[in-house]
Amino acid sequence: MSFLLKLSFCILFLFHFVTILKANTTPPSSKWLEPYRVTITNHDVPVVVVGCDDRGAEIIRPGQSTSWKFRMNFFGTTSYNCRFYWLEQTGSYNVNKAVSFPVFDDEIVKLCGSSLANMNRCYWMIDRIAFYFSNTTDGSFPNDDAWRVMHVWSYG
Numbered sequence: 823m824s825f826l827l828k829l830s831f832c833i834l835f836l837f838h839f840v841t842i843l844k845a846n847t848t849p850p851s852s853k854w855l856e857p858y859r860v861t862i863t864n865h866d867v868p869v870v871v872v873g874c875d876d877r878g879a880e881i882i883r884p885g886q887s888t889s890w891k892f893r894m895n896f897f898g899t900t901s902y903n904c905r906f907y908w909l910e911q912t913g914s915y916n917v918n919k920a921v922s923f924p925v926f927d928d929e930i931v932k933l934c935g936s937s938l939a940n941m942n943r944c945y946w947m948i949d950r951i952a953f954y955f956s957n958t959t960d961g962s963f964p965n966d967d968a969w970r971v972m973h974v975w976s977y978g
């Protein structure tokens with residue numbers, strides 16, 4: 823959504839806000855920017871540790887996902903940078919490979935969509951080779967063309 827469109831929504835919102843305050847009812851929370859859900863799934867890496875900004879570190883094993891939802895901020899600058907570690911268990915855990923990149927930013931958002939009314943979905947799939955993106959899980963991984971390679975593992 824363009825900045826001007828957001829601005830007009832904001833003005834419209836403020837107008838309603840003032841009207842509602844006058845009516846002496848509870849003001850609505852700001853729930854009017856595009857909703858997003860980011861889902862990161864581990865396809866076949868034995869152990870992946872992922873840490874995205876302030877979300878804390880999580881372990882995802884093959885077939886497991888981590889997922890969260892949020893709304894785009896007013897300025898359209900919401901982003902999540904994640905660091906991924908591929909762990910190998912050889913007695914103790916060792917970092918085999920690692921990589922870090924934004925799973926959501928002003929570029930990725932273009933791939934997720936920008937619906938105001940419906941959840942916009944950003945799916946990431948991890949396998950032993952790469953990190954893939956899709957805005958749908960209708961097709962099967964990795965055969966469906968919707969999955970595109972965005973990053974590859976590098977050495978830790």
Ligand SMILES: *[C@@H]1O[C@H](CO)[C@@H](O)[C@H](O)[C@H]1NC(C)=O
Binds near residue numbers: 957968
């Ligand atoms: C989902 O991605 C495809 C390309 O892979 C694109 O054509 C389509 O417009 C996207 N959907 C949305 C809602 O952005």
